[in-house]
Amino acid sequence: MKLALNRQDSIPLYRQVAQRLRELMENGTLSAGARLPTVRKLADDHGLTRLTVQSAYGELQDQGWIQSVVGRGTFVAERQRPRPAAPQPRLEISGSLAELLQVGDRPARFKLAQATPGEDTYPLKELKSCLGHALAQEGTMGYGPLQGEESLRSAFSRLLLTRGVSTAPEHILVTHGAQQGMDLAFRALSLPDQPVMVEVPVYPGALELLRSRNQPCLEVPLNNLAAVEEFCRRHRPPLLYTIPCFQNPTGLVSSPETREGLLQLAQRYDFYIVEDDVWGFLAYDDSPPPPLKSSDAGNRVIYVTSVSKTLTPGLRLGAVVAPPEPLATMTQLKHACDLICSSLHQRALAEFLRRGAFDPHLQSVIRTYRDRRDALMEAIQTHLPECECEAPGGGLSAWLRLPAGCDETDIFRQAKEEGLLVTRGQAFYASHQVPGCLRLSFGTHKPRALQQAIALLGQIVEQSRRRTSLLRQRVRLNANPLV
Amino acid sequence: MKLALNRQDSIPLYRQVAQRLRELMENGTLSAGARLPTVRKLADDHGLTRLTVQSAYGELQDQGWIQSVVGRGTFVAERQRPRPAAPQPRLEISGSLAELLQVGDRPARFKLAQATPGEDTYPLKELKSCLGHALAQEGTMGYGPLQGEESLRSAFSRLLLTRGVSTAPEHILVTHGAQQGMDLAFRALSLPDQPVMVEVPVYPGALELLRSRNQPCLEVPLNNLAAVEEFCRRHRPPLLYTIPCFQNPTGLVSSPETREGLLQLAQRYDFYIVEDDVWGFLAYDDSPPPPLKSSDAGNRVIYVTSVSKTLTPGLRLGAVVAPPEPLATMTQLKHACDLICSSLHQRALAEFLRRGAFDPHLQSVIRTYRDRRDALMEAIQTHLPECECEAPGGGLSAWLRLPAGCDETDIFRQAKEEGLLVTRGQAFYASHQVPGCLRLSFGTHKPRALQQAIALLGQIVEQSRRRTSLLRQRVRLNANPLV
Numbered sequence: 010m011k012l013a014l015n016r017q018d019s020i021p022l023y024r025q026v027a028q029r030l031r032e033l034m035e036n037g038t039l040s041a042g043a044r045l046p047t048v049r050k051l052a053d054d055h056g057l058t059r060l061t062v063q064s065a066y067g068e069l070q071d072q073g074w075i076q077s078v079v080g081r082g083t084f085v086a087e088r089q090r091p092r093p094a095a096p097q098p099r100l101e102i103s104g105s106l107a108e109l110l111q112v113g114d115r116p117a118r119f120k121l122a123q124a125t126p127g128e129d130t131y132p133l134k135e136l137k138s139c140l141g142h143a144l145a146q147e148g149t150m151g152y153g154p155l156q157g158e159e160s161l162r163s164a165f166s167r168l169l170l171t172r173g174v175s176t177a178p179e180h181i182l183v184t185h186g187a188q189q190g191m192d193l194a195f196r197a198l199s200l201p202d203q204p205v206m207v208e209v210p211v212y213p214g215a216l217e218l219l220r221s222r223n224q225p226c227l228e229v230p231l232n233n234l235a236a237v238e239e240f241c242r243r244h245r246p247p248l249l250y251t252i253p254c255f256q257n258p259t260g261l262v263s264s265p266e267t268r269e270g271l272l273q274l275a276q277r278y279d280f281y282i283v284e285d286d287v288w289g290f291l292a293y294d295d296s297p298p299p300p301l302k303s304s305d306a307g308n309r310v311i312y313v314t315s316v317s318k319t320l321t322p323g324l325r326l327g328a329v330v331a332p333p334e335p336l337a338t339m340t341q342l343k344h345a346c347d348l349i350c351s352s353l354h355q356r357a358l359a360e361f362l363r364r365g366a367f368d369p370h371l372q373s374v375i376r377t378y379r380d381r382r383d384a385l386m387e388a389i390q391t392h393l394p395e396c397e398c399e400a401p402g403g404g405l406s407a408w409l410r411l412p413a414g415c416d417e418t419d420i421f422r423q424a425k426e427e428g429l430l431v432t433r434g435q436a437f438y439a440s441h442q443v444p445g446c447l448r449l450s451f452g453t454h455k456p457r458a459l460q461q462a463i464a465l466l467g468q469i470v471e472q473s474r475r476r477t478s479l480l481r482q483r484v485r486l487n488a489n490p491l492v
Numbered sequence: 493m494k495l496a497l498n499r500q501d502s503i504p505l506y507r508q509v510a511q512r513l514r515e516l517m518e519n520g521t522l523s524a525g526a527r528l529p530t531v532r533k534l535a536d537d538h539g540l541t542r543l544t545v546q547s548a549y550g551e552l553q554d555q556g557w558i559q560s561v562v563g564r565g566t567f568v569a570e571r572q573r574p575r576p577a578a579p580q581p582r583l584e585i586s587g588s589l590a591e592l593l594q595v596g597d598r599p600a601r602f603k604l605a606q607a608t609p610g611e612d613t614y615p616l617k618e619l620k621s622c623l624g625h626a627l628a629q630e631g632t633m634g635y636g637p638l639q640g641e642e643s644l645r646s647a648f649s650r651l652l653l654t655r656g657v658s659t660a661p662e663h664i665l666v667t668h669g670a671q672q673g674m675d676l677a678f679r680a681l682s683l684p685d686q687p688v689m690v691e692v693p694v695y696p697g698a699l700e701l702l703r704s705r706n707q708p709c710l711e712v713p714l715n716n717l718a719a720v721e722e723f724c725r726r727h728r729p730p731l732l733y734t735i736p737c738f739q740n741p742t743g744l745v746s747s748p749e750t751r752e753g754l755l756q757l758a759q760r761y762d763f764y765i766v767e768d769d770v771w772g773f774l775a776y777d778d779s780p781p782p783p784l785k786s787s788d789a790g791n792r793v794i795y796v797t798s799v800s801k802t803l804t805p806g807l808r809l810g811a812v813v814a815p816p817e818p819l820a821t822m823t824q825l826k827h828a829c830d831l832i833c834s835s836l837h838q839r840a841l842a843e844f845l846r847r848g849a850f851d852p853h854l855q856s857v858i859r860t861y862r863d864r865r866d867a868l869m870e871a872i873q874t875h876l877p878e879c880e881c882e883a884p885g886g887g888l889s890a891w892l893r894l895p896a897g898c899d900e901t902d903i904f905r906q907a908k909e910e911g912l913l914v915t916r917g918q919a920f921y922a923s924h925q926v927p928g929c930l931r932l933s934f935g936t937h938k939p940r941a942l943q944q945a946i947a948l949l950g951q952i953v954e955q956s957r958r959r960t961s962l963l964r965q966r967v968r969l970n971a972n973p974l975v
Contacts, residue, residue, distance in 0.1 A: 128631065140627070144623070151614075151806060192829045321634070323633030323835055325830065
């Protein structure tokens with residue numbers, strides 16, 4: 010069997026193999042029950058790695074085209090599912106946030122690139138009922154109130170009490186997710202030529218915002234108050250962006266000293282803290298520390314959150330809690346940006362919260378994600394024993410530190426070729442640092458798939474190390490005569 | 493009868509009168525069938541104008557509290573409706589766009605301030621069915637594709653053909669309404685210190701955007717190419733914002749010479765044209781001229797539109813059509829702003845368009861709005877014979893030029909007191925011009941209510957003129973000795 014593959018094509022090789030085999034099954038060349046070549050044979054015949062063929066077979070098996078019988082081989086399945094629709098053409102968009110989103114949207118076997126909840130966790134039935142409820146109300150399809158629906162702001166104020174944030178509905182602004190809350194905060198509270206402090210490694214959406222404004226970024230290592238104070242003295246930055254609870258990408262929690270210190274420095278050097286608390290609800294072990302906002306006596310904290318990680322990103326709804334003056338500026342800016350958020354979605358979410366559906370849902374997804382986190386960590390110990398990775402106490406990501414001598418970009422690309430999507434460490438820095446890390450997000454897959462993904466990653470890391478060390482040996486050999 | 497009124501209160505007097513009377517009816521002081529004082533009597537007893545009492549009675553009648561019997565008087569009705577909920581507390585937000593939205597959201601008898609479709613026109617049943625359809629699909633509640641759902645971009649590309657814009661789905665970006673399209677265009681294609689040209693009078697949302705960036709605004713009078721060229725020579729602005737079809741607030745259409753000339757100047761002086769075409773679909777007399785985008789051979793036009801005026805603003809969906817390079821920049825920026833638009837809404841709208849439901853809906857609302865426009869124009873001729881107002885051929889607004897010596901701010905405030913909301917002319921200029929105009933939007937009311945509203949406005953204009961001329965006389969008398 011000889012398959013037509015094109016190494017210049019942007020489609021990964023494993024997908025080309027799968028596609029060619031599917032074509033042969035569709036046109037009857039390979040009929041139901043026919044035996045496929047072994048992985049080794051197909052790989053050797055086409056000059057491919059076995060991993061590539063394994064990935065292709067894995068995809069076909071996932072889609073129901075083929076079946077493996079232990080000890081006998083791989084066979085064309087009896088009933089074949091229709092092919093999924095062809096991927097659509099796209100613009101070339103740059104930026105690490107765009108890379109992240111685009112990558113996450115591309116077909117792949119294992120999606121660990123986006124820190125997003127599993128689609129299998131969305132409470133669709135209840136949401137549908139709440140949408141129907143909202144749609145039956147008057148005025149649901151018009152222009153609603155400026156700051157957001159009163160019913161939703163009230164519901165948010167009750168929900169935020171569970172995070173220790175005590176606020177009145179009139180101090181809340183409804184936004185299109187936490188990302189819009191950040192955009193509004195950055196635009197309303199800093200000028201494009203003012204440098205902004207950002208804790209790194211950091212959520213790429215914050216970096217993308219600064220890049221879009223050509224705004225200088227001051228990178229503060231996590232839990233480093235001295236660096237914050239030094240930047241304050243030298244640059245008088247108007248803002249600091251931080252994720253104190255289950256930080257993205259590391260999954261870590263800021264120390265009590267950092268939390269206390271940041272609030273004090275914000276007072277002393279007169280800057281606002283943009284606190285991103287989208288992860289604080291998702292705690293798997295102990296109860297999480299309350300946000301900075303809960304002890305913001307000096308009114309320095311702009312608190313942004315959303316239901317995109319706990320409930321669904323599809324509603325595009327988040328909330329900002331801020332002192333009156335910045336909140337008024339941000340509200341005015343929100344209208345210049347896109348007027349308002351959908352009243353239908355706002356009322357549906359308010360109804361979901363009013364019914365008391367949020368808490369049982371949260372308890373259920375916490376159990377689900379705890380299992381996924383545990384499976385991920387176990388698989389890392391088994392298949393990536395030389396990597397460092399601290400188990401995250403919450404959120405949806407783990408920060409994998411590769412062994413010395415590993416090239417994160419090479420591993421990232423190789424993994425993509427094999428249908429395993431992860432995010433490379435450099436996406437989390439504004440500077441061109443390559444920290445030798447990968448972010449692994451565990452929200453979308455069940456434990457078994459996570460184990461398979463990490464087993465695959467283990468092979469890729471091993472291969473990459475061997476390639477890199479061979480390359481080094483050659484460089485050393487070639488370099489010798491020149492010394 | 494003596495009612496407790498507070499002239500310092502922010503609640504308009506007519507609403508205070510209505511509220512006191514409602515309280516008397518609720519606590520039984522005024523029981524069903526009881527006769528109310530005449531308008532003249534109540535006005536004289538409280539030092540109010542008759543108009544104020546008329547407005548209060550009008551509101552109570554609209555709400556079903558009282559009934560007028562011709563020739564006999566006004567009586568407490570038999571069955572009384574419950575009071576509407578109290579208005580909610582709000583932040584103090586400034587800016588003319590915010591004023592517009594806030595005003596539109598406040599209870600009033602006649603709402604002619606917001607250029608918004610009538611809630612009675614929304615095709616709720618069909619939309620609900622389309623939302624249900626979308627909700628049943630897979631992946632509707634996750635993070636969808638960067639540029640917007642393929643199904644919606646395809647549907648938009650077909651819809652835009654009816655406006656003479658021929659474009660492929662991959663050159664379309666889905667946005668949160670036209671406002672977000674404008675925000676992205678201004679941010680992506682101009683720096684905050686670069687002045688932007690804007691045709692005036694203009695949609696306040698454009699001015700608000702420039703204000704939020706502290707960006708200089710170059711005001712170009714409508715159809716004035718010489719002014720555009722002069723600004724280009726002196727300032728090299730990167731952008732011009734225009735609404736060539738059924739301009740908001742005037743309802744006018746740019747001349748063929750202006751359209752041709754703008755495209756040529758954009759080429760010669762290397763600027764982009766942000767063309768706002770939210771109104772082009774709503775044409776009541778002849779077929780409307782095609783947008784600039786339809787003859788954009790030089791790739792200078794960023795075309796923004798939405799379904800907020802034709803279908804419903806509640807979906808918060810619009811589209812941008814732009815040449816590849818600016819579109820890529822705007823798409824990247826969109827993600828920094830709020831990632832994506834709701835897939836649920838996008839798919840529901842795509843389904844609505846796929847079913848062919850848009851065209852019959854459009855034909856139906858065009859008939860509705862044509863009747864409203866005709867009623868408005870007729871009422872203006874009857875009740876405001878000294879005002880100038882050109883009948884708009886499309887859109888939802890008419891531009892009323894007050895007679896010389898009339899104070900638009902005085903009339904605007906007085907009208908608000910009487911429960912009639914309009915927009916004052918100065919809202920449509922970045923400079924502090926007070927053009928002596930009002931924008932009257934006719935989308936939300938049926939012909940009869942529009943006639944009542946304009947009759948009321950006629951009385952207010954007449955009163956204001958008398959007050960102003962008395963004041964002038966006094967000023968002249970007082971001024972004499974000083975000469």
